[in-house]
Amino acid sequence: MSYLPFAVAGWLFFVGLYGVVTSRNYIHLTVCLTVMQSSTYVVLLAIGYRDKATAPIFVGISRTARTVDPVVQALTLTDIVVSVVVAALLLSLTMDMFGRAKTVDPDEVRELSS
Amino acid sequence: MSRRSRIGLFAATAPIFAALVFWGLAGLPDFGHYNHPYGKLLSRAAPVDRHTSNVVSATTFDYRGFDTLGEEFILFASAMGVALLLRDVRDVESRRPYDRVEDDAVQLLGILMVPVTVLLGLWLAAYGYITPGGGFQGGVVLAGGLVLLWAAGRYRAYRAASPIPLVELAEGVGAGGYVVVGLAALVSGAPFLQNLFGPGHFGTLLSGGSIPFLNWAAAIEVAAANVLLYNEVFEEYALSLRSRR
Numbered sequence: 001m002s003y004l005p006f007a008v009a010g011w012l013f014f015v016g017l018y019g020v021v022t023s024r025n026y027i028h029l030t031v032c033l034t035v036m037q038s039s040t041y042v043v044l045l046a047i048g049y050r051d052k053a054t055a056p057i058f059v060g061i062s063r064t065a066r067t068v069d070p071v072v073q074a075l076t077l078t079d080i081v082v083s084v085v086v087a088a089l090l091l092s093l094t095m096d097m098f099g100r101a102k103t104v105d106p107d108e109v110r111e112l113s114s
Numbered sequence: 115m116s117r118r119s120r121i122g123l124f125a126a127t128a129p130i131f132a133a134l135v136f137w138g139l140a141g142l143p144d145f146g147h148y149n150h151p152y153g154k155l156l157s158r159a160a161p162v163d164r165h166t167s168n169v170v171s172a173t174t175f176d177y178r179g180f181d182t183l184g185e186e187f188i189l190f191a192s193a194m195g196v197a198l199l200l201r202d203v204r205d206v207e208s209r210r211p212y213d214r215v216e217d218d219a220v221q222l223l224g225i226l227m228v229p230v231t232v233l234l235g236l237w238l239a240a241y242g243y244i245t246p247g248g249g250f251q252g253g254v255v256l257a258g259g260l261v262l263l264w265a266a267g268r269y270r271a272y273r274a275a276s277p278i279p280l281v282e283l284a285e286g287v288g289a290g291g292y293v294v295v296g297l298a299a300l301v302s303g304a305p306f307l308q309n310l311f312g313p314g315h316f317g318t319l320l321s322g323g324s325i326p327f328l329n330w331a332a333a334i335e336v337a338a339a340n341v342l343l344y345n346e347v348f349e350e351y352a353l354s355l356r357s358r359r
Contacts, residue, residue, distance in 0.1 A: 002146065006139040014132055021124040043139070048153065051146035056153075056169035058161045059245055059317065069153030070160075070169040074178055077170070077250055078185045081336075085192035088343050092196040095350055107117050 005046035012039035026094040026104045030087050037083040041076050048072035165313035165321040171243040174250075175328040179307040182328070183292055186335050190289045193339040200346040214268035224266015231259035239333035243322045249329040253336025261344055269352060281341050288335025295327045 012035055019032030048069035054061060056070040094104055101109055115123075143149075160172035174182050215221045239252025264272035296307040304310070307324075314321040322329075 002144045003140060005145055006142055007136070010132070010136050010139050013135065014128065017128065018124070021120060043142075046145055047142065047148060048150070049146050050148070050150065055246065056157050057246055058167040058169070063158075063161055067153075067157045067169070069148075069150045070156055070173045071150075071153045071178070073170045074173040074181075077174060077248070078181065081185055081189055081250065085189055088196055089192055089199075092199050092346065095347070096199050 005042060005049075009039040009042035009046065012036070012042060024105050024107070026097070026106060027091065029106065030090045030094070033090070034083055034087055037079070037086075040079055044072040044076045044079065161316065163313065164309065164323060164325065165316040166243050166325055167317050167321075168243050168245065168248070171248045171329065172322065172325060174248060175243070175325045175332070176309050176322070179296070179328060182332065183296065183307070186289050186292055186332060189335065189339045190285065193285060193342045196343055196346050200350055214270075215266055220266055224262055227266070228259055228262050231262055232256060235259055235337070239330065240319070242329050242333070243325045244317055244319070249332030250336050253333040253338075254340060256333070256337040257340030257344065260341055264348065269348070272348070276341050276345065278342075278345060281338050281345065284334050285338035285342060288331050288333075288338055291331035292328055292335070295324055295331065299324070 016032045016034075016036030016039065019035065020029055023029035023032060048071070050066060050068050053066040053068045056067040056073070058065070097109065098104055103109060156173055156177060157169050160166050160169040160177075164172050164176060166172040166176075215224070235252045235254075235256030235258070237252070238247035238255055239249050242248035242252055260272065260276055263275055295310075299308040299310050300306050302310065309323040309325070311323040313323055319326065
C-alpha cells in the first residue's frame with residue numbers, strides 16, 4: 001500500500017482534468033482546476049512523509065526527534081497561495097464575462113464571439 | 115474547438131498522459147522511506163541557528179525567504195488584477211445597500227464568532243514561528259473574521275470595518291515591509307533577506323531574528339489581499355442587490 005498517496009494524487013489530477021474538459025460552467029471549471037492543483041499538495045506532502053515521524057515543530061519534543069520534511073510543507077504553502085490567487089482571478093474573469101455575455105458556459109461564449 | 119472534438123481529444127490522449135503520470139509517480143521513492151537530506155538538515159539547523167521551534171515557518175521566512183517574497187508579490191499582483199478587472203466594469207458606488215441577516219440566532223452566533231475568529235487569526239500569526247501556524251495562515255483566518263461580519267451581520271458593518279483605503283495601505287505595507295526587511299540586510303552589508311538579529315530565546319516570541327518581522331509582513335499582506343479580493347466580489351454582489359430593487 002506504500003504507493004496509495006501517489007495514486008490518490010494521480011486520481012485527483014485526472015478527475016479534475018476530466019471536469020475541466022467537460023465543464024459547462026466557468027465556476028465549475030475553476031473548482032475542477034483547484035481539484036487538479038490539490039493533487040500537487042498530496043504529492044508534495046507524500047514525498048515529505050517519513051515513517052514514525054512527527055511534525056517539524058520542536059515544542060515538547062526532543063531536538064533530535066524524527067520529523068517529516070519541513071521543506072515540502074513550505075512548498076505546499078506556496079502552492080496553496082498560488083492556487084487561491086488563480087481561482088480568484090478566474091472567478092473575477094467569469095464575473096466580468098457574465099456582465100458582458102450573460103452566460104458562464106464556455107461553449108456558449110465561443111458561439112457568441114464567432 | 116467544439117465540445118465534441120474537445121472530449122474526443124481528451125479521450126484519445128488522456129490515457130497516454132495518465133500512463134506517463136502514473137509511471138512517473140511509481141518511480142518516486144517508497145512512501146515514508148525517502149531520505150530527505152535537505153529537510154533533515156533544516157530540522158536540525160533551525161532550532162539551533164535561529165532558535166525557531168516551527169521549522170516550517172523558519173523554512174518559509176528564512177531559508178527560503180526569497181521564494182516567499184515572490185509568493186507575496188504573486189498575491190499582491192493578483193489582488194490588484196482582480197480590483198482592476200472588476201472595478202473597471204462597475205460604476206462608482208453612490209449609496210450602500212441595506213442587506214442584513216434577519217435571523218436572530220444566525221446573527222448572534224455569527225457576531226459571537228467574529229472576535230473568536232479574529233483572535234484565532236492573530237494568535238496563528240503571532241505564534242506562527244513557535245507553534246503550528248504562520249503569517250499566511252493567520253492572515254487568511256483574520257480576513258475570514260471580517261467576512262463573517264458580513265455573512266452573519268450586515269454589509270454596512272463589514273464595509274465600516276474594512277475601509278478600502280486602509281486595506282490598500284495595509285496591502286502595500288505588507289508587501290513593502292517584506293522588501294524593507296530584505297533591504298535592511300543589504301544595507302548592513304549582509305546578503306539580501308539574510309537573517310539580521312540574534313536568535314533570541316528558543317520557543318519565545320523573541321526568537322528567530324528577522325523571522326517575526328517577515329512573518330507579520332506576510333500576515334498583513336495576506337489579510338489585506340484577501341479582504342481586497344472579498345471586497346471586490348461583494349461590491350459586485352451589492353450592485354446586483356441595487357439593480358434588483
